[in-house]
Amino acid sequence: MKSPKAIICLSSPSRISLLFHGLAIICLTSATVSASYGGNETDYLALLSFKSKITQDPYKVLTSWNHSFHFCEWSGISCGKRHKRVTALRLGSQGLEGSLSPHVGNLSFLREFYLRNNSFQGNIPQELGRLSRLRHLNLNINEFSGVIPTNLSGCSNLEVLSLGGNKLAGSITKEMSLLSKLIFLGIDDNKLTGGIPPFLGNITSMEVFSAGGNPFGGRIPDTLGHWKSLKVFESGECNLYGNIPHSIFNLSLLVNFSLSENQLSGSLPSEFGVMLPNLEWLQLWGNELTGVLPPSISNCSKLRYLEMSNNSFSGKLTINFSKLRDIYTIRLLYNNFHGRGEANDMRFIDSLKNCTKLLELRLYHCNLIGVLPISIGNLSDQLTYLDLAENQLFGSLPSSIGNLVGLTFLALGPNRFKGKIPTTIGKLQNLQVLGLESNQFSGPIPDAIGNLSLLTQLYLDYNKLEGHIPSTLGNCKQLNGLSGSIPSKIKDLNTLSYLDLSYNNLPGNITSCLGECISLTTLNLRGNKFQGIIPSSFSSLGGLEVLDISKNNFSGKIPQFLVKWKSLEFLNLSFNDFEGEVPALGVFANASAFSILGNNRLCGGLATLELPKCKETGNKKKRFPFFILFIVIAPTLLIVLCCVYLLCKKKRNSHPSQSSGNERFLKVSYNQLLKATDGFSTANLIGEGGHSSVYKGILDSIDDKSVAVKVLHLQSRGAHKSFIAECEAWRNIRHRNLLKIITSCSSTDFHGNDFKALVYEFMPNGSVHDWLHSSAYTSKLNLLQRINILRDVATALDYLHNRCQTTIVHGDLKPCNILLDDMVAHVGDFGLARLLGTDLNQNSSTGVKGTIGYAPPEVMTGKRPTDDMFKEGLSLHKFAYMALPDHVVDVIDDDAIVLQSTEANAKKVEECLVATIKIGVWCSVDSPPQRMKIEIVVNELQRILDVLQNI
Missing domain, CATH: 3.30.200.20 (Phosphorylase Kinase; domain 1)
Known part of the structure; x- marks a missing residue:
């Protein structure tokens, strides 16, 4: 039996009419599709396939990818005006997760493919090799794995290939050398092995080669010297060894040269600075380089960042820095710059006078021998970090050191300095860390050190200092970090009236000898690691007016002798482990005169304390006739209440501003x-x-x-x-x-x-x-809004840190605590x-304060510091730091950047971005003393705003 067939009957005019009507609808629909997709549905279907592979779209960027719009109007899509074919797909920093559809290879007119900073996984499809018109491919900062596709060589017009920050493995295949138009190759922070292949030298158009953070191994190929247009060469942390080929030093256009943390050996050519006159960033630290640091570096007049630390350079340091007017960082620590037979290794300091932008000078552990010249005072007043420790410097410390008013960190020990500590050191009022230890300083500690009110660390040990510890040191209220025990010889300080050892790391039991300091009126031991009971010898300290032993690990019962101290005006026992009954007499009779917070095993005391009643112990005794006690105490109590009332009234009258302030609530x-x-x-x-x-x-x-x-x-x-x-x-x-x-x-x-x-x-x-x-x-925050917010926050912090009557540290600053x-x-x-x-709000016993991970660059980069990309040593701080100064645009949140109408304006915007990220980096360094002062942050952000608002 034959299968049924469709039969069209044409005998009826009405049916003929219906047939033509249907054909018309089909033709019209076909024409509509043709009009919508330029006669070719290839791009449309490829994009739908791309969307189908996306598993997470947190910002709903792909919601517009539907039939209601032509695909040329979809988010992130650009089309050519003539053929309406997809020419660009830009979906950077959208939080997208999923895999990359191989059908993307069908977008045959595609010129730019930008998926930077998402969470794409799996292999990079081989089909991308079909995109012969592709010029820019940026898959940077994703989670792609596998190997780099060999047939990417089919993208013969490719100029930018950015694959950094993924999990790519294997080696660089020879097909890569066929990308003859490649200008930018970014393969940094992957797991690539097999060395840097010599055939890459065939890509003579190369301008940027960024390959750091791969376990390549091997030597640097001599053939890379063919890259005559190269401006950036970054291959730090690549396990490279051997000499740096001489051909590399012929790349005269090099601006950024970074080969840090490898095992490179050999010496640098004496004509180094003549061969590389355009260098702005030179970073060869963490290698095994030897020989003299070439004096010709002085010819690198554009140099801004010089870091040659942790090598084995030797010979005298003879670089003439006078031509390096833009340099802001010099790090040469851990080398051996002693000049044999020379009387003074420090003459190069004279040449730093013209370096007015200098922020850091680090010469720690360089075996420098000689006298520190008076010209040290001619260094930039912007200098914040000066480290000359672990050398053999001798003679007096020049008084001109007091000219360096921008210093926050000054380390001069161990050395062999002698004589008195100059009083001019008191001019360094921004100083937070001062290290003068292990020298031969003599005489008294100058009173002027008390001017350094921001000091958090002061090292004076192992000198020949004598005399009294100046009372002005009490102005340095942020000093901390003492460890060890209180020496028993403290008993000899029988005229000591004020002792503040708060917020250090002092452990163990308190020495009973402290009880012999009978002249004490104030004793502050809070915020240490003391434990055990309060020594009975403290009963001799009956003249104490203030006793603060909070934030320790004291235990046992509250000593009864505290009740008998009539001069005691304030007692703080908070956050220890005291137990038993709280007295109700003496200082304990006035709830505002003592604090026992955070002692969970106490009972009794004043009713206002709301502590549990103490349990009765032993046999019940005969009840005392309390009416007799009432008759005796009532008159006294009445007098006390009257006195308290009058005292409170007096206090209210003497503080009208505080009272009026409270009334506003x-x-x-x-x-x-x-x-x-x-x-x-x-x-x-x-x-x-x-x-x-x-x-x-x-x-x-x-x-x-x-x-x-x-x-x-x-x-x-x-x-x-x-x-x-x-x-x-x-x-x-x-x-x-x-x-x-x-x-x-x-x-x-x-x-x-x-x-x-x-x-x-x-x-x-x-x-x-x-x-x-x-x-x-x-909608997202634009650039002006973000910097305005940063300025507002910095202004608030400046107020809290520097403008309040009582300095306040916020302790939990993060984006969710900044309201708009x-x-x-x-x-x-x-x-x-x-x-x-x-006595309030100091380091809590409840654990680490704040929110782990927050860092200042977050607002500009739009990335959480806890982002999955930040692992294996990479952090938000390092992410931003590595982008300075030439790749800042790559780390800025895409929503923050608005393209300007002129090239000059665009350059100004980029300069502002660099300045802002630099602030974020400086504010998030690990060591607090090295961070930028908040008042400087306010001024810098205001300056940036002024520039942007005038564009």
């Missing part, structure tokens, strides 16, 4: 906040953290104004301290770039549970974190704040 109850937030409804929940939840609400008492109500999770460890810290901080501060607090509430809920909350002004534009990372925010109102930034959440100079 209106009172709210638990019930009002419950109503304002609709019962703390989850619909009103706008944020949640470890210690609190934040709700949006409307308070009737302030004209139905929107507020943010931060409710503490009091069951969470540390929440109570967080509340106290925040209240204490807000009581002392007020600034336009700080979140405005309206009031606080300390009460109980309807079940009798403790309830604590803070009420803030509501910020309608959310947090910086939302704008940077949340998919709910479709009309795009003006306001810093909030002071739950981990620290008030320097008070």
Whole structure:
């Protein structure tokens, strides 16, 4: 039986009409598709295939990729005007995850393919080799694995190939040499092996070769000397060994030359600086190079960064730095620059006078011998880091050292300096670290050191100093880091009246000899590692007015002799492990005169302490007739209450500003906040953290104004301290770039549970974190907005650090704690704040403070510091640092950059980006003393804003 066939009957006119009508519809549909896709659906289908391989699209960038729009109007797509074929696919920094569809190889008109900074996985498809028109391929910072496809050689017009920051393995295949038009090759930070192949030298158009961070091994091929147009050669951390071929030094256009952390040996040619006159960045540290550091480096007049540390260079350092007017970093540490038979190795200092941009001079452990010349004072007033430690410098330390007013770090020991420490050192008021140890300084410690109020570390040990420790050293309130035990000879200081050893690392039991310092009026031991009981010898210290032993590990019962000290005005026993009953007499009779927070095993005491009652021990004794006691005590109690009342009245009258400031906070109850937030409804929940939840609400008492109500999770460890810290901080501060607090509430809920909350002004534009990372925010921050925010935050920190009566360290600065109102930034959440100079809010026993991972470059790069890409030694700080100065555009969040109409304007924008990233890098270095001072940050960001606003 034959299969049925379709039969068209043409006998009826109506049917003929219907047939032609159907054919017309088919033709019309075909014409529409043809019109939509330029007569070729290849690109359309290739893009749909690309989309089908995407598993995560957090910013919904591919939502426009649907039938409602022509594919030329899809996000990230550009088409040619004539044929409407895809010429560019740009989807950088969109958080995309998935694999790369091989059908992308069908986009035959594609010239630019940009997927930088996403999370693509799997192999790079071989089919990309079909894209013969492709000029730019950027797959940098993804998770591609496998090998580099051999048939990428089919992309014969390729100029830029960027594959860095992936997991590519294998070796560079010979087919790569067929890319004869290649200008930029970026294969850094992968797992490539097999050495740098000699055949790459055949690509004579090469201008940038970035291959650092691969375990290549092998030698540097001599054939790379064919790259006559090369400007950047970066191959640090590649396990390279052997000599640097002489042909490399003939690449006269080189601007950036970095071969750090390899095993390269041999010496540099004496004409080095003549052969490479355009160098701006020279980084050969961490190798095994020998011989003299060529004096001809002085011909590299454009040099800005010189790092030759950790080699075996020898001979006298004779570089004439006077021509290097743009240099800002000189790192030559760990070499051997002693000139044999020479009287002085330090004459090169004279030539640094013209280096007005110099920020760092590091000559640690260089075996330099000689006298430090007076010309040391002629160095740049921008110099922040001077390290001459571990040398053999002798003679006096020139008083001209006091001219270097920009210094934050000065290390001069061990050396053989002698004579007195010059008093001019007191002019270095930005200094945070001062190392003068292991020299032969004599005489007294100058009083002028007390001017260095920012000092955090001071090393004077192993000298011949004598006399009294100057009382002015008490001005250096940030000094810390003492370790070891308190010496027993302290008992000889029988006239000592003030001893502050707070916030060091002093361990063990306190020496009983301290009890012999009977002239003490103030003893501050807080923030150490002391343990055990308070020595009974302390009972001799009856003249103490202030005793602070908080933040230690003291245990046992509170000594009764503390009750008897009549002169004691303030006692802080907080955050130890005391147990037993709290007395109610002496200093313990006034709740404002002592603190016992954080001792969880105490009981009794004043009712206001709300401690549990102490358990009765032993046999019950006959009840004492308390009415007799009442008759005796009542008159005395009445007198005491009158005195307290008069004293409080006097204090209120003497501090009108504080009183008036407190009156501005209106009172709210638990019930009002419950109503304002609709019962703390989850619909009103706008944020949640470890210690609190934040709700949006409307308070009737302030004209139905929107507020943010931060409710503490009091069951969470540390929440109570967080509340106290925040209240204490807000009581002392007020600034336009700080979140405005309206009031606080300390009460109980309807079940009798403790309830604590803070009420803030509501910020309608959310947090910086939302704008940077949340998919709910479709628009992103532009460049001006980001730098304005950074300036606002820096201004707030400058106020907290330098303009407050009490210096405040925020402790938890991160994008989600920076709130926006009309795009003006306001810093909030002071739950981990620290008030320097008070007994509150110091390092908590609850663990590491702050949020792990935050770093300043986040706002500009748009990358979380905890991003998966930051591993195996790479961090956000290093990511930004490595981009300076020539590749900053590559690390900036794509949404931040707006192309300018003129080349001059574009150059200005790029300079501003470099300056901003440089600030972020300086503010996130590991060592706090090396970080840029916040007041300088404010000025620099304002300068950058001024430039951008005039474009």
